[in-house]
Amino acid sequence: MTLRLLALLCAAGAAWSYVPRDPMGANLHRVDASNIQFLVNQRITAGLANADGRVWITGDSDPVNAIGAALATWSGVTTSAVRFLARQSTPALNNASDRQHVMVFSDTPDIRSVLGDAVAVTAIYYVVADGAITDTDIIFNPKYTFSTTFAADTMDLQSVVTHELGHALGANHTNVLGAAMFQSGLADDNCQASLSSDDIAFVSSLYPAIGGNGFATVAGRAALAGGQPLRGGMVTALNPANGVTVSGLTSLADGTFRFQAPVGDYLLYVEPLGGYVWPGNLYLPAGVAVDTNFQSSFLGGNRNPAVLTLSLGPEINVTLQASTGSPAFRTPFIGLGRTTGSEGATFYQGPVNLSSGQSADLLIAGEGIDPLADENLQVLGGGITLRAGTLHKTESTVQGFPVYRVTVDIAPATLRTLGTIVLPKGSYTVTLTGAIVVSPPQVVNAGSYLGGAVSPGEVISFFGARVGPSTPAYGRFDATGVLESNVGDVSIEFDGIPAPVFYAGQNQMNVQVPYEVATQKSTTMVATFGGQARGVFTIPVKASHPGICAVTNADGSLPGPQSPAAVGGSVVIWGTGAGIPAKPAKTGMPSPPNATVQAMVTVGGISATPLYAGLTPGGVGLMQVNVTIPAGSPAGDRIPLQVRIGNTESQTVYISIR
Amino acid sequence: MLAMLGAFACRATIVPRLSLEEMVARSETIVSGQVARIWTAWDGPHRFIWTHTEISVSNVAKGNRSEKVVVSEPGGVVDGVGMQLAGTPRYTPGEQVMVFLERMPNGYLRTAGMGQGKLSLSPDGRVHLTHAGADLAGRAIAPHRTPLQSLEAADANQVRRRVARLVSGASGRDR
Numbered sequence: 070m071t072l073r074l075l076a077l078l079c080a081a082g083a084a085w086s087y088v089p090r091d092p093m094g095a096n097l098h099r100v101d102a103s104n105i106q107f108l109v110n111q112r113i114t115a116g117l118a119n120a121d122g123r124v125w126i127t128g129d130s131d132p133v134n135a136i137g138a139a140l141a142t143w144s145g146v147t148t149s150a151v152r153f154l155a156r157q158s159t160p161a162l163n164n165a166s167d168r169q170h171v172m173v174f175s176d177t178p179d180i181r182s183v184l185g186d187a188v189a190v191t192a193i194y195y196v197v198a199d200g201a202i203t204d205t206d207i208i209f210n211p212k213y214t215f216s217t218t219f220a221a222d223t224m225d226l227q228s229v230v231t232h233e234l235g236h237a238l239g240a241n242h243t244n245v246l247g248a249a250m251f252q253s254g255l256a257d258d259n260c261q262a263s264l265s266s267d268d269i270a271f272v273s274s275l276y277p278a279i280g281g282n283g284f285a286t287v288a289g290r291a292a293l294a295g296g297q298p299l300r301g302g303m304v305t306a307l308n309p310a311n312g313v314t315v316s317g318l319t320s321l322a323d324g325t326f327r328f329q330a331p332v333g334d335y336l337l338y339v340e341p342l343g344g345y346v347w348p349g350n351l352y353l354p355a356g357v358a359v360d361t362n363f364q365s366s367f368l369g370g371n372r373n374p375a376v377l378t379l380s381l382g383p384e385i386n387v388t389l390q391a392s393t394g395s396p397a398f399r400t401p402f403i404g405l406g407r408t409t410g411s412e413g414a415t416f417y418q419g420p421v422n423l424s425s426g427q428s429a430d431l432l433i434a435g436e437g438i439d440p441l442a443d444e445n446l447q448v449l450g451g452g453i454t455l456r457a458g459t460l461h462k463t464e465s466t467v468q469g470f471p472v473y474r475v476t477v478d479i480a481p482a483t484l485r486t487l488g489t490i491v492l493p494k495g496s497y498t499v500t501l502t503g504a505i506v507v508s509p510p511q512v513v514n515a516g517s518y519l520g521g522a523v524s525p526g527e528v529i530s531f532f533g534a535r536v537g538p539s540t541p542a543y544g545r546f547d548a549t550g551v552l553e554s555n556v557g558d559v560s561i562e563f564d565g566i567p568a569p570v571f572y573a574g575q576n577q578m579n580v581q582v583p584y585e586v587a588t589q590k591s592t593t594m595v596a597t598f599g600g601q602a603r604g605v606f607t608i609p610v611k612a613s614h615p616g617i618c619a620v621t622n623a624d625g626s627l628p629g630p631q632s633p634a635a636v637g638g639s640v641v642i643w644g645t646g647a648g649i650p651a652k653p654a655k656t657g658m659p660s661p662p663n664a665t666v667q668a669m670v671t672v673g674g675i676s677a678t679p680l681y682a683g684l685t686p687g688g689v690g691l692m693q694v695n696v697t698i699p700a701g702s703p704a705g706d707r708i709p710l711q712v713r714i715g716n717t718e719s720q721t722v723y724i725s726i727r
Numbered sequence: 728m729l730a731m732l733g734a735f736a737c738r739a740t741i742v743p744r745l746s747l748e749e750m751v752a753r754s755e756t757i758v759s760g761q762v763a764r765i766w767t768a769w770d771g772p773h774r775f776i777w778t779h780t781e782i783s784v785s786n787v788a789k790g791n792r793s794e795k796v797v798v799s800e801p802g803g804v805v806d807g808v809g810m811q812l813a814g815t816p817r818y819t820p821g822e823q824v825m826v827f828l829e830r831m832p833n834g835y836l837r838t839a840g841m842g843q844g845k846l847s848l849s850p851d852g853r854v855h856l857t858h859a860g861a862d863l864a865g866r867a868i869a870p871h872r873t874p875l876q877s878l879e880a881a882d883a884n885q886v887r888r889r890v891a892r893l894v895s896g897a898s899g900r901d902r
Contacts (some may be wrong), residue, residue, distance in 0.1 A: 185837055187812075
């Protein structure tokens with residue numbers, strides 16, 4: 070493995086399909102790529118406080134599983150050989166020379182000094198002679214609060230870890246705004262918990278899977294007018310059909326580049342640094358010339374770009390000719406708003422997130438943008454269509470610049486993809502590469518956050534980007550005692566049957582699946598907000614689909630280390646997804662008493678028959694299982710507990726037992 | 728239970744990008760000058776390599792008047808071992824810069840805002856940004872502030888005057 074990697078690196082004279090970590094120095098790489106062992110410092114627990122006593126990890130977070138999910142995200146790239154081993158706990162902290170890879174929450178003056186304003190950093194230690202990474206420690210900033218619940222003003226831990234693991238693999242930042250390796254991320258956002266095509270190209274190119282990654286290679290040279298080499302330009306291959314977007318950096322010496330990307334038909338262009346990403350963000354050395362005085366330039370010309378077919382076989386060589394000139398306008402601000410009006414717009418200087426299958430308003434403002442006509446705006450990829458006749462100038466301004474607004478319609482999609490904004494204006498073109506992240510909406514059990522199916526009466530969460538009102542709305546019982554099905558201008562129907570709504574927020578809705586779907590093998594869910602469809606899903610129906618929200622002791626305390634459950638004592642398991650009970654319940658109405666189901670509980674590997682299993686009397690769609698901790702249950706602070714109803718098991722949760 | 732389900736909600740909140748006003752406010756030292764020399768060393772506990780950059784000062788906008796200022800950034804190479812942190816600013820001997828510097832808990836002066844506080848000065852007397860944003864911190868637009876992006880290619884003397892007015896508490900905008 071090591072020899073193969075070194076051979077690949079030696080063959081890579083120019084940049085690969087990602088930005089090399091140090092374009093003027095060693096190409097950093099791991100020699101343990103197929104079995105990387107990260108250790109998680111044992112201080113990383115929910116409720117951790119920093120040295121000032123401020124919350125560092127919120128108490129309702131599950132940091133260990135979030136870290137595990139981030140490791141699995143990189144390990145799950147099938148075109149790459151990278152595999153992270155299961156995380157292990159350690160008392161060790163960061164240490165440059167112990168050759169251990171440790172994730173650390175430690176609040177010391179030294180660590181605060183190293184972190185500065187960064188949310189987290191990966192301290193990478195390597196052998197200068199060959200670029201081999203010897204030690205990578207991921208360190209989290211005590212000045213920020215992390216969570217796994219999208220709590221207000223917190224950083225999503227899984228997103229941060231995913232980004233930092235990219236650095237630990239040798240990745241630099243990228244100009245693809247919607248990539249996990251983009252230098253900035255939003256609070257309360259998990260956009261960077263997923264890998265973009267650019268991230269996947271990086272890890273697949275540097276660490277190809279055994280037998281190869283199946284990617285095509287494009288190489289060539291970028292040149293300025295007059296033929297001089299274009300140094301430090303961002304070259305991007307963009308497949309408009311599926312949004313695959315992969316970028317690399319031209320050589321700082323001679324303007325050459327070399328790319329790997331999935332096979333397909335691409336547009337190829339070079340854009341200057343200096344928009345959302347500057348040379349310093351890519352750790353380019355100071356004092357080395359980086360050409361920025363050119364416009365985004367497509368292969369074949371900006372008026373009629375050529376389609377470049379990338380296929381397996383010999384690498385394809387091209388020359389990208391850039392047009393020089395001063396920009397007519399600066400990188401614009403982009404924002405999102407509802408299609409129904411001018412209120413509620415949010416602006417970003419980074420990617421914007423949308424769900425597939427929805428419509429939204431895209432807002433653009435900035436120096437030199439005004440006036441903006443239809444021919445000055447395109448979106449490539451992401452299944453995004455600009456709705457004809459909707460582009461207009463609003464009365465709003467940002468930084469004194471008038472805001473333009475256009476409605477975009479996004480085709481349904483099952484995979485995360487990217488859209489790139491192209492602004493051709495006069496003789497100048499600006500590209501915002503991967504500026505729109507299109508995510509497939511998700512429907513999951515509200516207790517377990519696991520999807521794949523629904524059951525009659527289950528409470529589900531529907532996640533999507535801006536699928537509901539910016540001000541959260543909560544469902545109420547109407548005069549007939551039924552939970553409302555139209556809340557905050559949101560409604561969800563299953564096979565045409567309105568679903569009672571518990572909660573409607575900008576990015577999440579919680580509703581009950583009507584019991585009426587019980588006779589179906591699958592159900593079609595249509596989510597609507599503001600009269601427009603925000604997602605259409607066909608979901609298998611199971612007789613039961615249990616998910617656990619919480620486990621409490623009989624006195625209501627949580628069975629954690631402070632108040633462990635006792636063998637012979639009872640705990641109450643709260644959740645949803647019990648299915649149809651013996652005594653019928655009605656959609657949207659409080660459950661009757663004794664609406665029981667057949668269930669089995671496993672505690673520490675030992676089965677136990679519940680004292681009660683069924684719907685929570687008075688609750689809507691909620692499940693309650695009362696069980697006695699069986700004799701012989703192991704003691705400890707991480708004893709697994711699981712509920713089985715019919716043929717379906719819940720997720721595993723952990724409790725303390727003494 | 729309704730409240731519990733509601734508490735799972737996602738919200739999009741944005742952490743502000745540093746404006747010129749914020750940069751001035753949080754900086755202990757703001758100087759212009761030329762990078763004179765650079766050296767690297769391990770810290771005391773041998774946990775991090777730091778690169779130290781001595782700047783020969785030609786203009787002080789904030790802080791003590793001194794002929795030299797040392798800026799320290801994590802990362803560098805010592806005895807064949809390299810340490811890198813993505814996005815940290817880098818300097819090179821001879822480079823002309825305007826820097827906004829914050830005092831760190833370990834006593835070092837660092838470039839403010841993870842590199843946002845380093846402006847390169849070109850021979851034609853203009854300032855140039857080197858960094859946008861900070862590692863993973865979300866950025867937003869503060870309408871009443873001066874975005875650093877607006878300083879790109881601005882006249883260095885004008886920027887110095889604007890900074891001086893901010894330091895003295897006056898409005899930072901040119902009239």
